[in-house]
Structures are given as structure tokens and as C-alpha cells.
Amino acid sequence: xxxxxxxxxxxxxxxxxxxxxxxxxxxxxxxxxxxxxxxxxxxxxxxxxxxxxxxxxxxxxxxxxxxxxxxxxxxxxxxxxxxxxxxxxxxxxxxxxxxxxxxxxxxxxxxxxxxxxxxxxxxxxxxxxxxxxxxxxxxxxxxxxxxxxxxxxxxxxxxxxxxxxxxxxxxxxxxxxxxxx
Numbered sequence: 363x364x365x366x367x368x369x370x371x372x373x374x375x376x377x378x379x380x381x382x383x384x385x386x387x388x389x390x391x392x393x394x395x396x397x398x399x400x401x402x403x404x405x406x407x408x409x410x411x412x413x414x415x416x417x418x419x420x421x422x423x424x425x426x427x428x429x430x431x432x433x434x435x436x437x438x439x440x441x442x443x444x445x446x447x448x449x450x451x452x453x454x455x456x457x458x459x460x461x462x463x464x465x466x467x468x469x470x471x472x473x474x475x476x477x478x479x480x481x482x483x484x485x486x487x488x489x490x491x492x493x494x495x496x497x498x499x500x501x502x503x504x505x506x507x508x509x510x511x512x513x514x515x516x517x518x519x520x521x522x523x524x525x526x527x528x529x530x531x532x533x534x535x536x537x538x539x540x541x542x543x
Contacts, residue, residue: 367381367384368383368384369381369382369383370383374398374448375394375398376393376394378391378394380394380448382448382470383466383469385448385470385472385473386473387474387476387477389473390473390478392478392539395444395447395474395535396532397447398447398448399419399443399444399446400414400416400417400529400531400532400535401528402446403415404451404499405453405499405504406451406456408504411503412525412528413503413523414528415446417523418499419439419441419443419535420534420538421498421520422439422488422491422495423542424538425439425519426438426488431487433542434480434481436542437542438481438485438488439491440535440542441480443492445467445468445470448470491518493514493515494515494516495517495518496511497513497516497517497518498517498520499523500513502523503523
């Protein structure tokens with residue numbers, strides 16, 4: 363299709379092509395991100411109920427909005443895992459063992475940041491929220507474990523996480539994005 367791009371391409375929800383090894387800002391659309399992340403289950407699917415990456419991201423964004431975070435941080439909270447729409451989500455222990463995956467994910471995330479005019483790198487406060495929500499997810503999304511999780515920080519002050527449909531999550535994601543514009 364286009365011999366000038368690195369690697370092979372994949373088809374997105376919109377039908378558009380995307381080159382994960384050669385991501386470009388003009389290839390990124392919020393509708394593709396919302397569609398993919400709303401269907402991508404966190405924790406490799408090892409949760410009590412279907413809990414999507416988009417749902418997780420929406421909770422972080424809601425915390426950032428409620429806390430009066432700057433608009434850039436609110437958008438980053440929503441899009442902090444947006445690269446996973448293109449390179450999928452991997453559980454942290456697996457991701458840590460794949461340095462080439464991390465490089466690819468960072469390249470995609472940088473293209474996303476450029477596309478949506480976000481600061482680079484991602485603000486540390488968003489990374490902190492992403493770590494803190496693990497307390498809440500362990501309690502409300504996962505089954506009781508045989509081993510404790512080594513988690514940094516304190517749980518986020520949120521209500522219990524309840525299942526939502528893919529359609530509800532995708533609609534909420536696009537609605538919040540529209541409000542952030």
C-alpha cells in the first residue's frame with residue numbers, strides 16, 4: 363500500500379490503516395482510540411468482570427477533572443493508555459520484560475501527544491494516579507488474591523468500580539473528549 367512506511371500496517375476500527383512501527387500524528391483519530399480501548403480488557407482479562415482500558419482511563423480523567431487539574435493533565439489522564447489502542451495492553455510484569463514493546467508504545471504515545479497537542483512527556487501526576495488506582499482496581503475489579511500486591515501510594519477517593527457496557531464506555535469516552543476540547 364505505502365512502501366515508504368516502516369513495517370506492516372493494521373486496519374483500525376474506522377477502516378484506516380495504521381503502521382505501529384511508524385506511527386504518525388495524522389494517522390491518529392480519537393474515534394479509533396475510543397473504539398479499541400472500550401473493547402480492550404485490563405489485566406489480561408483476569409478480572410471479575412469485563413473492565414476496559416477506556417473505563418480505567420475515564421476514571422482517571424474524572425479524578426483529574428474533579429481535582430481541578432490543568433486541561434493538559436485532564437487530557438493526558440484520558441489518553442495515558444491510548445497507545446494500547448494500537449499496540450494492545452499487556453500486564454505490567456510482561457510489559458517490563460519487553461523493552462522493544464516499550465519503545466514501540468512510546469513512539470505511538472508520542473504521535474498521540476503530537477496529534478492532540480499534549481505536553482511531552484506525560485505529566486508525572488498522571489503516572490501517579492495510574493499507580494494509585496491499582497488499589498481500587500485490586501479491591502473492586504479483581505478476585506481476592508493469593509499474594510498481596512506491592513502498590514505505591516494510597517487508593518483514589520472514588521466510588522466502587524461497577525461493570526459498564528462497551529457501548530456505554532465508548533460513548534462516555536467520546537463525550538468526555540468532546541467536553542475537554
